[in-house]
Amino acid sequence: MKRLMPRVRSLTWDLRGVVCLLCSMLVASPAWATSSATSDVAPAPVPAEVQYEITVRLDPVARRIEGRSVITANTPEELTLVIGRRFEVMHGRVDAEPFGPAVTMGRMRAWRILGHEKLPRRIEIHWRGELAALDTALDHHQTLGRNEPASGEAGTFLPDSSGWYPYLADKLASYNLTIELPAGQRGIVPGRLAEETETAEGYRARFEFPAPTGGIDLMAGPYAVETRTVRGAGGKPIQLRTYFHPAIADLAPAYLDSVKGYLGLYEKWIGEYPFTEFSVVSSPTPTGFGMPTLTYLGVEVLRLPFIRTTSLGHEVLHNWWGNGVYPDYAKGNWSEGLTTFMADYAYKERESDEAARDMRRGWLRDFAALAPGQDKPLTSFTSRLHGATQIVGYNKAAMLFLMLRDMLGQTTFDRALQTFWNEQRFRIASWSDLRQAFETASGQNLGPFFDQWLTRAGAPVLRIADAALAKPGSGSHRVTVTLEQGEPAYRLRVPIGIRTAEGEELHMLDLESARQAFTVDVRNRPTQVILDPDLRLFRRLLPDEAPPILRQVMVDQTTETILLPENGDARSAAETLASKMQNRVPKLVARKDGNGLPAVPLLVIGLADHVDAWLAKNHLPGRPDIMKEKGSAQAWTVRRPDGFTLAVVSALDAASLSALARPLPHYGRQSYIVFDGAKAISRGAWPTRSQVLKLD
Ligand SMILES: [Zn+2]
Numbered sequence: 180m181k182r183l184m185p186r187v188r189s190l191t192w193d194l195r196g197v198v199c200l201l202c203s204m205l206v207a208s209p210a211w212a213t214s215s216a217t218s219d220v221a222p223a224p225v226p227a228e229v230q231y232e233i234t235v236r237l238d239p240v241a242r243r244i245e246g247r248s249v250i251t252a253n254t255p256e257e258l259t260l261v262i263g264r265r266f267e268v269m270h271g272r273v274d275a276e277p278f279g280p281a282v283t284m285g286r287m288r289a290w291r292i293l294g295h296e297k298l299p300r301r302i303e304i305h306w307r308g309e310l311a312a313l314d315t316a317l318d319h320h321q322t323l324g325r326n327e328p329a330s331g332e333a334g335t336f337l338p339d340s341s342g343w344y345p346y347l348a349d350k351l352a353s354y355n356l357t358i359e360l361p362a363g364q365r366g367i368v369p370g371r372l373a374e375e376t377e378t379a380e381g382y383r384a385r386f387e388f389p390a391p392t393g394g395i396d397l398m399a400g401p402y403a404v405e406t407r408t409v410r411g412a413g414g415k416p417i418q419l420r421t422y423f424h425p426a427i428a429d430l431a432p433a434y435l436d437s438v439k440g441y442l443g444l445y446e447k448w449i450g451e452y453p454f455t456e457f458s459v460v461s462s463p464t465p466t467g468f469g470m471p472t473l474t475y476l477g478v479e480v481l482r483l484p485f486i487r488t489t490s491l492g493h494e495v496l497h498n499w500w501g502n503g504v505y506p507d508y509a510k511g512n513w514s515e516g517l518t519t520f521m522a523d524y525a526y527k528e529r530e531s532d533e534a535a536r537d538m539r540r541g542w543l544r545d546f547a548a549l550a551p552g553q554d555k556p557l558t559s560f561t562s563r564l565h566g567a568t569q570i571v572g573y574n575k576a577a578m579l580f581l582m583l584r585d586m587l588g589q590t591t592f593d594r595a596l597q598t599f600w601n602e603q604r605f606r607i608a609s610w611s612d613l614r615q616a617f618e619t620a621s622g623q624n625l626g627p628f629f630d631q632w633l634t635r636a637g638a639p640v641l642r643i644a645d646a647a648l649a650k651p652g653s654g655s656h657r658v659t660v661t662l663e664q665g666e667p668a669y670r671l672r673v674p675i676g677i678r679t680a681e682g683e684e685l686h687m688l689d690l691e692s693a694r695q696a697f698t699v700d701v702r703n704r705p706t707q708v709i710l711d712p713d714l715r716l717f718r719r720l721l722p723d724e725a726p727p728i729l730r731q732v733m734v735d736q737t738t739e740t741i742l743l744p745e746n747g748d749a750r751s752a753a754e755t756l757a758s759k760m761q762n763r764v765p766k767l768v769a770r771k772d773g774n775g776l777p778a779v780p781l782l783v784i785g786l787a788d789h790v791d792a793w794l795a796k797n798h799l800p801g802r803p804d805i806m807k808e809k810g811s812a813q814a815w816t817v818r819r820p821d822g823f824t825l826a827v828v829s830a831l832d833a834a835s836l837s838a839l840a841r842p843l844p845h846y847g848r849q850s851y852i853v854f855d856g857a858k859a860i861s862r863g864a865w866p867t868r869s870q871v872l873k874l875d
Contacts, residue, residue, distance in 0.1 A: 227353035227391040228253050233344055236359040237366065237399060239330045244337075245307040248345055250352075252300045258292040258350070263328070263342030266308035273302050286326075287342050304345045310335070315463045332401065333424070334463040335366070336475070339394030351391035358397065359383050366399035367422055369471045371455050388471075390605065396468070398460050398475055400424060405431040409439050412446040418456040424478050427461060434459050437487040441495040448521070448593065450600040453503045457495065469494040471502040493522040499600065507609035511558035511633065516576020517613075524577055539581070539714045540867055541848055542574035546638060547720040548731035548847075550780075557633045558610065570734070578717040579632045585715060586628070586672065587621045595620035631669050638719045639669040641690075646708040646872040649698065656701040658874065660708055666693045676712035676869075679703035683712070710870040726865035727816035727824040730847030732782040733760050735824075739777050740765040743785025743793060748833035752840070753784040756828065759840045780824040784836070790829040799825065806853050810860055811835035814843060815851035 235246040244266075252258060260278075262268065264286050271278035273292050281288045292302070313331030328337040337343040346352070355373075358366035360382045370388035377383075388395075402422040411417045419438050421431040438459065442452050458473040465477035467490065474494035480486055500521075501514040527534040546554075549570060557579070560572035584592040599608070599616035614629045642663045649657035660675060673688045681703040688697045711718070732738045740757045744750040757765040760782070768777055776797060783793065794801055799817060806813045812830035819825050828843070830836035838857045846852050852862035 227351065227389075229347055229350045229352035229391070231344070231346070231352050231354040231356070231395075233354060233395075234357040234359070235344070235397070237330065237335060237364075238361060239332050239335050239364060239399060240361070242310040242312060242330045243307065244310055244328070244330075244343065246344060247305045248303070250302040250304070250345070250347065252302065252347065252350075253298050254300075255294050255296050255298060257294040259348040260290045260292055260302060260304075260345055261287050261342060261348050262304075262306060262345040263308070264288045265328075266306045266343075268304060268306045268345075270305040271303065274300060289348070302345075306345065310337070310343075313463065330399075331463075335397070335399040336462065336464070336466075337397040339396050343397065344395065346394070351393055353391050354388050354395060355385065356388075356395065356397075357383065357385045358399065360399055363401055364399055365402040365404060365422060366397060367458060367460055367473065368395050368397050369473055371472075372418070372420075392471070396470055396475075398422070398462070400461070400463070402461070403428040403431070405435060407435045407439070409442065411442065412451045415451070415455070417442065417452060417454075420456065420458040422458055422460040423481070424461050424463070427478055427481055430481060433487060434481070434491070437491055438495060441492045444492075445496055445499060445521075448596075449499050450597055450604075452498065453604060454498060457498070459491070467494075469497045469501070471498060488526060489523060492526065493518055496522045503605065504600065504603040505605075505607045507607050508561045510609040510611070511556075512561050512572065513557075513576060513610050513613055515560075515573050516557075517580060519573045520577040520580040524581070536714060539578070542570075542578060543714055543718070543720050544725050544728055544848070544864070544867070545570045545574060545730055545734075546717075547725040548728060548734055550735040550737050551637065551719070553734075553736055554636050556636045575632075575638070575717055581715065582632075582672075582717065583617060583625075583628070587617065587623075591621050592617070627670055632717070635669075638717055639664050639671060640719045640721070641671075641673065641710060641716070641870075642721070643675075643708060643710050643870050643872050644694065645696075646874060648705065648874050656704055658699045658701055658705050658708065659696055660688065660699060661694065661696045662688065662690050662710075663694045664690065668693045671716060674711050674713060674715055675699070676707075676709035677701050677705045678707040678709065679705050683709075685712075705874050707874060708872045712869055720867070721870065722818065722822060723868055724870060725867055726850060727818055727826070728848055728850050728864055729760075729814060729816060729826055729843075729852070731816070731824045732780050732826040733762070733844065733847050735780050738766065738780040738782055739768045740782045740784070741768055741770050741793075743770060743783065743789040744833075749786055749836060752830075752833050752837035753828075756784055756836060756840050756843065757782060760844050762844070776819065776821070776823075776825075778821065778823060780826075781819075782826045782828070784828040785830075786833075786836070787829050787831055790827060794827070802829070803851060805863075806851060806861070810853040810855045812839055812854040813852070814839075814846075814849075814854075816865070 230251045232249040233246060235244060237244050264283060278290050281290050310330035311327040313329045313334055315333065326338055326340045328341040328343040356368050360366050362379060362381050365382055366384060368386045370386040372384060373387045374385040401424065403425055405421045407419045408416050409419060419435050421434050423431055438457055442457065446452055454472045456472050460473055460475045461478045461481055462475050463478060465479055466475060467477065467480060468475040496518050500518045506512040506514045524535065524538055527538045554571045557571060557576055595617040598620060599613060603612060610629065610633055614625050618625050643660060644663040645661040647659050649659050658677060662673060668691060671690045673690050675686045675688055677684045677686060677699065679701060684701055686699050742750060742753040742757065744753050770793065785793065791802065799819065803815055806815065812835045814826065814828045817825045828839065839854060842857050842859060846859065846862060848864065849862045850865040853860050
């Protein structure tokens with residue numbers, strides 16, 4: 180009993196290390212969406228096979244919901260009607276017949292509705308029930324995992340997966356939905372706001388979603404609504420709205436400006452915006468959901484000054500990639516990588532070359548933090564579950580698009596995406612449809628490129644095996660460079676920097692085998708050869724290129740943990756912290772003093788004195804100077820003499836240790852960090868070092 184399309188749960192990590200904002204893209208997938216077919220004209224929407232006509236009345240204070248739905252089904256097959264078990268069905272009829280007995284399946288209740296030839300079939304259902312209390316103390320992970328319909332005066336969120344309205348399992352449906360709320364409250368679902376009234380008795384709004392979709396999420400709250408009409412690319416009016424809690428109502432104009440800017444950017448870059456509205460809706464919990472026509476972001480998230488310039492654009496772009504063209508999940512979700520590339524990464528490129536390079540460096544360092552063999556090929560990425568899938572599904576995929584653009588050039592790359600949009604809009608498309616679009620635009624066979632990056636796990640490991648001056652002292656300067664990689668070999672265009680007295684020259688070497696020598700002519704006398712100086716190639720950085728970051732002991736599944744406190748508050752704080760950082764039950768090992776450490780990455784947590792003593796006993800470097808005598812707690816990484824990573828967390832007392840449980844897991848990108856209570860006061864990553872060979 181599941182929906183036709185999986186619901187995507189995804190996260191954008193480490194927004195400047197302050198917050199994890201989750202991007203949970205909810206996909207609307209029309210029944211007429213077809214895979215792989217291409218034609219010059221996008222298909223006209225056919226009437227949905229299933230249509231919901233829903234009216235719900237909500238009382239957020241009493242946490243009561245009452246609804247009526249008429250489902251029209253134009254199919255003779257047997258159907259399964261489902262609703263959350265917490266709801267009481269007061270009345271149900273299929274055509275003229277009352278419902279038969281229901282079966283209970285987990286948190287859902289279901290009815291089998293036998294096949295019938297006479298169409299259309301009409302199912303009427305009247306239900307009511309109590310909603311869970313809204314818990315604003317949840318963090319984003321908990322909000323994500325919670326499938327309960329929750330309500331309160333401050334906000335209501337009824338996720339589709341909670342079964343808050345009756346639906347036909349495995350059937351996409353279009354809908355008209357009317358929300359009734361007490362005065363002062365407003366509600367919204369994805370779609371076009373067709374009608375709206377507000378009187379002393381209450382608020383009423385009707386939404387239409389004409390394309391068959393996988394499910395409906397409903398949001399309500401004491402919103403102040405701001406509306407602005409803008410003209411889209413074809414002159415089409417687009418309604419932009421903010422549904423904001425009064426406390427942040429003053430942010431509305433700035434958000435509307437930003438949304439307008441993003442719509443303009445992506446209409447010009449890709450093609451016409453596919454819907455008639457876009458709303459930014461505030462949530463009392465720290466969520467971040469993206470759905471067709473809207474994004475639902477926590478009040479505290481919306482207050483963060485950088486959200487408008489980062490995550491908001493990402494969510495707007497999902498109306499093209501994800502909710503405009505639907506990924507073929509069975510063959511891999513390309514939409515997060517493309518959205519990351521054209522939003523998060525594109526904004527960095529606009530900012531500066533250095534900012535873009537920092538983002539690439541972050542991606543590569545994150546990947547280097549995974550144990551070899553821990554990642555999966557991109558074709559098996561569907562949605563974000565935890566660290567490893569994020570690093571591959573978002574970052575590796577974004578880097579694939581970067582390498583592709585480097586190869587084809589911006590103009591060809593953009594033309595391919597525009598064609599892809601024109602041909603695949605409101606269809607299910609796979610990586611191979613994307614490949615075809617790029618092949619058509621470039622006239623090149625991109626099979627090997629897509630193949631190696633999509634179907635292989637891992638990444639190439641590259642090394643400059645040798646570099647030498649071929650003709651020292653002669654008029655022209657010639658360098659031979661030998662590159663090495665693991666087997667089976669990748670086909671790579673490897674950027675090589677050659678430093679001369681006059682500056683750096685960049686050369687592209689086409690590496691096709693495990694070991695290959697190249698001859699390069701240089702204008703000036705060369706002094707050094709540098710591998711991929713600008714970090715434009717997706718590869719596994721060598722240990723020397725990427726000194727360890729905290730992420731490694733969070734995502735590398737082989738990591739073992741040593742808790743120095745043996746009992747008491749400090750012990751339980753250390754235990755909580757370890758499981759929060761690793762998002763699993765930590766693999767604990769006994770404290771080994773001086774008898775050698777396990778040959779795996781290690782996380783050590785303890786109070787300051789014990790930490791110092793433990794480091795000394797194990798002949799490991801002491802507390803780095805950069806953080807001596809600072810803050811109430813510190814964390815840092817060390818590359819152990821045996822090559823494995825050690826991450827140390829040290830706090831003055833148990834309270835300082837427990838203060839880290841919430842913030843520290845967000846700082847995986849750092850090599851060191853100092854906290855004062857729960858506040859990070861200093862942090863950084865040990866510098867990366869390029870592979871450089873001197874010529875002499
Ligand atoms: Zn996303």
